[in-house]
Amino acid sequence: MARAYREVMSAEGRVAKFHAPEILFGFGALPEAATAAMGLGARRPLVVTDPWLELTPWPGTVVDELTSRGAEPVVWSDVRPNPRASQILEGAQTYHSSGCDVIVAVGGGSVIDAAKGVALVVSNGGHVLEYEGVDRVRLPLPPVVAVPTTAGSGADVSQFCVVNDSDRLTKVTIVSRSLVPDVTVIDPGTHATVPEDVRAATAVDVLSHGVEAYFSRAAGPLTDSHALRSVELCARSLDRFGLGGSNGGGHGRDRLESMALASLEAGMAFSNAVLGAVHAMSHPVGGRYDASHGQINGILLSHVVRHNGAVMDPDRMADLARAAGVAVGSRAGQVTDRVADRFRDLAESVGIPTGLTHLGVRGEDIPTLAAHALRDLCMATNPRPVTLEDVERLYREAS
């Protein structure tokens, strides 16, 4: 088996690697976050969360568990959606002034990205935006425990940290193996408090992660199975349960678990295979209009699938179609269209807007958005090369 794997990889002329944190998964797992933090040496852990999460029991539970184990947690809850670099500097100051030693992030993608940014700055110094790009982090980070309270971002398992650059009006992506949290504690029960609009946006973000990781030029045998499983789980879950069942009982419990698993699979796939044009085009829109990341992706996904379909291997596209629950016919072009239609329908079925204009995107901004998208790190792994004109066209088609 190992020999066959080596032959495949050497035939491709590259070697695959795969990073993932220690993963604890299941209903009731939340207190394990405190156990994990203590195991990593926490005496004065910084608990990162946001003002909305503070209205739920989850951050308080983690703080109480830490306290009961003898730690003195410090709570920093000033994280806003699409966190800005300046906020991360504030978090770093809190970490230093309070003498913290471990970071515990309890929240969605914005909270976990902010926590990673704080971990990066307190250990490597300087300004978080200086680390834009791949593998620019030199020194080890303090231990990070992630508790994702949405099924969406994959930030709890990924090598990515996405920060809003409010001067350039775009989002900046930092990629480093150092940014993979030490432990992720996924308790699907904590996802029951997510509002429906956020639930919809995070679900289509998961879908876009799986699809882009599968399309990626960096996809390989270690990531494909995770990508396809995430698409299958996500599509099936939205078909069976829609957005309903948030009370954690009956189908609600099944759905929460299924989407949490889809998010985890997608996160492991894209962390190691990177993403593509959907995310490259989403980041400038999120940075300029402060719009929901998942909503933007849900609008862009079908358009990018149609664009990329022309260069996709028909067998691979057929596998993606099957995972998404699409009947596979004999003509590759038709399969691409059916897959794109399926993703558009899934997004619309959970209330994602039908065009970017609904999120405030203006036609006169498209050339600037396209210029940022073309420079975005995620564009490098899109399977089909794109020009500035292609990106502008895709933005207009998605408007």
Ligand SMILES: [Fe+2]
């Ligand atoms: Fe995403």
